[in-house]
Amino acid sequence: MKKLRKRKFYFLQQMIDISVLIIFFFIFLKIQYLSFDQEVNYLLNTQSLINLIRSHYKILFLFLLSWFMISNNIQLYSTKRNTKFVVLLRKFFFQILLFSIVFFAISGLNKTDIFIGNIGFIYVKILFILGVISRLGIFYYFKNLHRNGQNLANVLIIDENNNTQNFINVLSDRKDLGIKFFKQLKKEDLVFENRNLMINGLEFNLFLLENRIKKVFVSQKGELEPVIMNRIARLSEANLIPVSYIPDSIYNGLTELKVTYIDTLPIFEVKRFPLDLSINRVVKRMIDLLLAVLCLIFVLSWLFPILALLIYYDNKGPIFFVQQRNGLNGNKFNCIKFRTMFVSNVYSTKITERNDPRVTKFGKFLRQNSLDELPQIINVLKGDMSFIGPRPQMPTEDYHYREIINRYNIRHYVKPGITGLSQVKGHRGAIDSIVDMEKRVRTDIYYVRNWSLLLDVQILYQTLMLVIKGDENAI
Numbered sequence: 001m002k003k004l005r006k007r008k009f010y011f012l013q014q015m016i017d018i019s020v021l022i023i024f025f026f027i028f029l030k031i032q033y034l035s036f037d038q039e040v041n042y043l044l045n046t047q048s049l050i051n052l053i054r055s056h057y058k059i060l061f062l063f064l065l066s067w068f069m070i071s072n073n074i075q076l077y078s079t080k081r082n083t084k085f086v087v088l089l090r091k092f093f094f095q096i097l098l099f100s101i102v103f104f105a106i107s108g109l110n111k112t113d114i115f116i117g118n119i120g121f122i123y124v125k126i127l128f129i130l131g132v133i134s135r136l137g138i139f140y141y142f143k144n145l146h147r148n149g150q151n152l153a154n155v156l157i158i159d160e161n162n163n164t165q166n167f168i169n170v171l172s173d174r175k176d177l178g179i180k181f182f183k184q185l186k187k188e189d190l191v192f193e194n195r196n197l198m199i200n201g202l203e204f205n206l207f208l209l210e211n212r213i214k215k216v217f218v219s220q221k222g223e224l225e226p227v228i229m230n231r232i233a234r235l236s237e238a239n240l241i242p243v244s245y246i247p248d249s250i251y252n253g254l255t256e257l258k259v260t261y262i263d264t265l266p267i268f269e270v271k272r273f274p275l276d277l278s279i280n281r282v283v284k285r286m287i288d289l290l291l292a293v294l295c296l297i298f299v300l301s302w303l304f305p306i307l308a309l310l311i312y313y314d315n316k317g318p319i320f321f322v323q324q325r326n327g328l329n330g331n332k333f334n335c336i337k338f339r340t341m342f343v344s345n346v347y348s349t350k351i352t353e354r355n356d357p358r359v360t361k362f363g364k365f366l367r368q369n370s371l372d373e374l375p376q377i378i379n380v381l382k383g384d385m386s387f388i389g390p391r392p393q394m395p396t397e398d399y400h401y402r403e404i405i406n407r408y409n410i411r412h413y414v415k416p417g418i419t420g421l422s423q424v425k426g427h428r429g430a431i432d433s434i435v436d437m438e439k440r441v442r443t444d445i446y447y448v449r450n451w452s453l454l455l456d457v458q459i460l461y462q463t464l465m466l467v468i469k470g471d472e473n474a475i
């Protein structure tokens with residue numbers, strides 16, 4: 001069977017997307033006119049299709065142009081062999097989301113609606129559903145080819161360090177990645193002859209071409225001299241073969257390496273989280289604002305006054321408790337909560353304990369059901385907080401824990417949340433030992449590192465369940 005190139009995967013997926021976009025564009029146009037004119041025979045003939053193309057080709061051109069521009073911007077058709085399906089799905093979701101905005105905007109600017117009623121929404125749904133199905137089919141088709149030893153990319157490994165053998169083992173075990181370990185070259189295999197880099201009497205660039213090497217992995221901090229490593233990189237680049245480096249030390253998985261450039265000098269940036277992408281931040285912010293407005297209108301408009309009266313009746317004094325907390329990038333903001341302590345203790349600097357005597361009777365109820373956090377919706381509207389994220393700490397606590405807990409400050413790469421992964425996992429309430437805080441921080445870091453809309457939805461659902469049932473870990 002003839003090997004399928006990786007670019008064919010992208011081309012095939014692109015052709016399917018464009019075909020679905022064009023075909024269903026005209027199908028829904030015909031359905032729309034059919035429902036109004038009831039001229040079936042007329043619509044089914046070739047002339048009717050030609051008329052539709054003549055009258056709508058400009059609009060279709062704008063749709064296609066916007067599709068290509070969006071897909072190019074989010075790199076919809078540029079993924080690696082080992083890309084997970086969830087990453088493909090996430091990219092396609094954003095493609096459809098942004099395309100929908102353009103689609104309905106162009107429709108609104110037109111003198112007459114392109115699609116009447118719900119036909120436009122159905123059209124977008126069809127694009128999404130068929131796009132997901134086609135991606136799923138193509139993805140697992142190629143995965144199956146890889147498992148059967150087909151369509152594999154030969155990779156060459158140069159030199160050796162502490163991680164090289166582990167990397168070779170992964171490539172040998174995971175055929176589904178589409179990468180085949182071809183050969184490992186060590187220092188004694190590479191020699192200079194007449195200023196040419198040779199491998200067993202064969203020039204290095206010819207060795208790459210004859211063995212169809214698709215990628216070269218160089219082990220960092222191995223035995224090779226820098227001059228040989230530089231020559232390997234240059235010869236590989238000259239043959240359009242990408243070079244990657246196997247690190248000698250094992251990274252803990254909390255960060256990724258991103259290459260940036262200052263002029264022509266490559267720089268490794270050890271920070272790349274999902275919410276570093278502006279599109280993800282915009283989407284998360286839009287959802288925060290939508291949820292905040294809905295809560296204010298349908299819940300807090302009647303619940304706020306009731307809770308305020310009960311707080312005042314339980315212990316006369318201020319309804320709200322405002323305290324300075326550290327937020328995004330460590331910036332301070334005023335965090336708003338319902339007061340749950342007696343007025344005489346409300347501004348005590350002592351950390352809250354289990355069964356704290358300073359907490360009022362009604363305050364305990366508010367804490368157990370997380371209702372004391374509701375005023376923080378105001379912080380969400382102001383942009384200080386998000387609905388989901390690590391819980392904000394007092395500046396003194398932040399200063400203390402960042403000195404003793406590794407990577408504590410990664411929590412500050414995202415906005416703090418009204419609720420978070422730590423809370424739904426049970427890591428909330430009193431901190432009895434440094435181990436309790438370390439568990440909370442590890443969970444927060446996992447959230448920062450693995451953020452997704454699906455994870456936010458899951459946390460929000462689990463929070464609602466805790467509010468309904470009550471949380472015994474709350475203090």
